[in-house]
Amino acid sequence: xxxxxxxxxxxxxxxxxxEYLQAVREVLESVEEVYNQHPEFEAAxxxxxxxxxxxxxxxxxxxxxDKGNVQTNLGYRVQFNSAIGPYKGGLRFHKAVxxxxxxxxxxxxxxxxxxxxxxxxxxxxxSDFDPVGKSNAEIMRFCQAFMYELWQCIGPDQDIPAGDVxxxxxxxxFLYGMYKKLARExxxxxxxxxxxxxxxxxxxxxATGFGALYFTQHLLHKAGKDIKGKTVAVSGFGNVAWGAATxxxxxxxxxxxxxxxxxxCYIKDGITADMINYMLDMRASNRNKxxxxxxKFPKLAVFxxxxxxxxxxxxxxxxxxxxxxxxxxxxxxxxANGTWCCCEVSNMGCTPEAIKAFQDxxxxxxxxxxxxxxxxxxxxxEMTQNATHISxxxxxxxxxxxxxxxSIHEACVKFGTQKDGHIDYVKGANIAGFMKVAQAMLEQGxx
Ligand code: 2IT
Numbered sequence: 177x178x179x180x181x182x183x184x185x186x187x188x189x190x191x192x193x194x195e196y197l198q199a200v201r202e203v204l205e206s207v208e209e210v211y212n213q214h215p216e217f218e219a220a221x222x223x224x225x226x227x228x229x230x231x232x233x234x235x236x237x238x239x240x241x242d243k244g245n246v247q248t249n250l251g252y253r254v255q256f257n258s259a260i261g262p263y264k265g266g267l268r269f270h271k272a273v274x275x276x277x278x279x280x281x282x283x284x285x286x287x288x289x290x291x292x293x294x295x296x297x298x299x300x301x302x303s304d305f306d307p308v309g310k311s312n313a314e315i316m317r318f319c320q321a322f323m324y325e326l327w328q329c330i331g332p333d334q335d336i337p338a339g340d341v342x343x344x345x346x347x348x349x350f351l352y353g354m355y356k357k358l359a360r361e362x363x364x365x366x367x368x369x370x371x372x373x374x375x376x377x378x379x380x381x382x383a384t385g386f387g388a389l390y391f392t393q394h395l396l397h398k399a400g401k402d403i404k405g406k407t408v409a410v411s412g413f414g415n416v417a418w419g420a421a422t423x424x425x426x427x428x429x430x431x432x433x434x435x436x437x438x439x440x441c442y443i444k445d446g447i448t449a450d451m452i453n454y455m456l457d458m459r460a461s462n463r464n465k466x467x468x469x470x471x472k473f474p475k476l477a478v479f480x481x482x483x484x485x486x487x488x489x490x491x492x493x494x495x496x497x498x499x500x501x502x503x504x505x506x507x508x509x510x511x512a513n514g515t516w517c518c519c520e521v522s523n524m525g526c527t528p529e530a531i532k533a534f535q536d537x538x539x540x541x542x543x544x545x546x547x548x549x550x551x552x553x554x555x556x557x558e559m560t561q562n563a564t565h566i567s568x569x570x571x572x573x574x575x576x577x578x579x580x581x582x583s584i585h586e587a588c589v590k591f592g593t594q595k596d597g598h599i600d601y602v603k604g605a606n607i608a609g610f611m612k613v614a615q616a617m618l619e620q621g622x623x
Pocket of ligand 1 (some may be wrong): 252262265266267284288336337338339341368438523548549551552555
């Protein structure tokens with residue numbers, strides 16, 4: 177394969193799809209050398225097939241708001257790759273959702289899922305529906321209208337959606353309620369991230385953030401460091417940021433920043449348990465304002481409008497919000513303030529310029545598809561529980577999550593260790609995930 181040629185042909189076809197092209201370029205550049213040692217991959221045109229989704233469903237979602245106005249959004253499900261298992265990946269409800277965004281996420285998901293050690297293919301879906309300012313009843317009506325179309329595309333052995341930005345336990349509940357009514361199927365395994373009383377994994381809400389911190393611990397240990405006593409900046413205040421802040425605090429780190437689209441809260445003495453709990457209320461309110469944290473805890477948090485979490489001095493940066501939320505300038509600002517580690521928890525949270533700045537400076541950096549894979553891995557565990565009609569305790573799930581994150585870290589080290597001993601976690605994660613999917617595609621023939 178020649179990356180430049182493949183990218184040129186994709187750019188010609190999908191020139192507007194910036195996030196998708198960014199994600200593909202990163203993976204292909206990482207794997208080019210290894211791929212070219214496998215003529216059998218080249219003969220089967222593995223890479224040309226892998227960059228295209230298997231199929232994309234697009235549908236209209238029409239619903240009625242609280243004022244009686246008729247609203248129309250677009251809904252999508254991108255079934256990207258099924259080489260190592262049924263399609264698996266979250267649903268994102270956000271006003272900026274486009275096919276490009278969901279294609280990038282589905283592509284990333286394919287390799288991330290391969291890293292988890294569990295048999296799951298890659299998918300992503302969602303809608304340009306904007307949850308900000310919506311009432312609970314509006315969220316329910318939208319979820320029901322969305323499932324009215326989606327139910328025909330999914331199934332417990334076929335395609336299993338879950339949450340992502342804008343979709344949490346509440347939305348999964350509404351979505352499942354409608355699925356069951358339409359499909360007349362009562363297998364809760366069709367969605368993950370469900371409530372604890374009806375098939376949800378006890379630890380799924382925490383899993384992405386917890387897994388990210390387990391991965392960070394392995395990365396730090398490998399570098400001869402410890403998280404205890406370190407300052408941590410977290411971006412966002414949603415489900416992922418909440419889990420990350422909880423575990424970082426539990427491990428003895430001090431979370432000094434949380435942020436939102438409106439600005440950043442600086443928390444000099446470190447986030448408290450009450451503040452962490454309040455993040456859940458902030459998300460449920462659909463206000464999307466981190467300023468609410470400083471209003472609620474005026475003595476502990478100082479809000480600065482228009483600033484990112486990366487303006488706060490910290491040892492470790494944890495992007496937990498959205499793609500491209502940390503750019504080259506942010507990376508430089510962080511490092512100028514002494515940051516020496518960045519673990520991407522959001523999907524593609526750092527721009528290519530930011531990653532290059534971190535890597536050139538040789539600070540510790542690990543990519544989202546390795547760091548955040550604990551979320552979908554715990555979804556995989558939820559599927560196993562549903563399929564076998566059993567329920568594991570939080571302790572059992574946490575142990576399995578620990579093991580999976582350790583395996584992912586080992587795979588990154590195995591495939592990412594360079595000749596000089598430096599570990600390139602981006603290469604490691606991309607090669608480990610890619611090789612597994614490529615091998616599976618090869619064995620399944622030309623389809
Ligand atoms: O980006 C992700 O891995 C997720 N949003 C979770 C996907 C899942 O199926 O649990």
